[in-house]
Amino acid sequence: DAGVIQSPRHEVTEMGQEVTLRCKPISGHDYLFWYRQTMMRGLELLIYFNNNVPIDDSGMPEDRFSAKMPNASFSTLKIQPSEPRDSAVYFCASRRTGGGETQYFGPGTRLLVL
Amino acid sequence: RKEVEQDPGPFNVPEGATVAFNCTYSNSASQSFFWYRQDCRKEPKLLMSVYSSGNEDGRFTAQLNRASQYISLLIRDSKLSDSATYLCVVSGYSTLTFGKGTMLLVSP
Numbered sequence: 001d002a003g004v005i006q007s008p009r010h011e012v013t014e015m016g017q018e019v020t021l022r023c024k025p026i027s028g029h030d031y032l033f034w035y036r037q038t039m040m041r042g043l044e045l046l047i048y049f050n051n052n053v054p055i056d057d058s059g060m061p062e063d064r065f066s067a068k069m070p071n072a073s074f075s076t077l078k079i080q081p082s083e084p085r086d087s088a089v090y091f092c093a094s095r096r097t098g099g100g101e102t103q104y105f106g107p108g109t110r111l112l113v114l
Numbered sequence: 115r116k117e118v119e120q121d122p123g124p125f126n127v128p129e130g131a132t133v134a135f136n137c138t139y140s141n142s143a144s145q146s147f148f149w150y151r152q153d154c155r156k157e158p159k160l161l162m163s164v165y166s167s168g169n170e171d172g173r174f175t176a177q178l179n180r181a182s183q184y185i186s187l188l189i190r191d192s193k194l195s196d197s198a199t200y201l202c203v204v205s206g207y208s209t210l211t212f213g214k215g216t217m218l219l220v221s222p
Contacts, residue, residue, distance in 0.1 A: 042214035
């Protein structure tokens with residue numbers, strides 16, 4: 001079975017540009033989570049969806065960040081405009097109801113904003 | 115107080131050594147506990163769940179002390195392949211809260 005798929009794996013962009021990160025959860029998983037990981041702050045939850053509906057976006061740092069989940073197999077995290085402090089590794093994870101609390105992570109997108 | 119606190123390390127140990135990591139959490143209502151492992155430049159992966167009675171998986175033993183809000187992981191007979199960052203994880207309402215991790219370096 002395919003795991004969580006994320007694209008792109010690496011992104012280098014200039015400050016002010018729009019960045020779109022993509023995620024395909026494991027088939028049958030109804031929860032999807034977006035995390036950001038930095039050395040200073042560790043792994044932080046940004047937002048999570050259940051059945052494609054955003055449940056908690058309190059971790060989204062500011063209005064420059066937005067996330068959507070138009071269907072059960074696709075989600076995007078958008079940063080517009082991007083800033084150097086957004087440089088981090090962004091992970092997507094998924095899990096299914098009844099499968100315990102275990103989340104399965106994608107390989108991450110390494111974002112560098114110059 | 116941070117929600118999940120861990121000693122960042124690194125812990126440098128020789129092959130064959132026994133090493134223990136500790137973690138404390140602040141939310142007494144937390145119900146589920148885990149250790150995840152993260153290799154360099156990779157995603158976190160579940161290592162093991164932590165049960166109140168303590169549990170073992172091969173060379174790995176996890177313990178939970180709810181009264182002290184304390185979780186531990188013991189690795190016996192360390193292997194080079196155990197070198198990684200170990201993340202202490204506590205569940206919340208449908209979500210997980212991760213510690214920053216403890217780095218383990220096992221040397222020949």
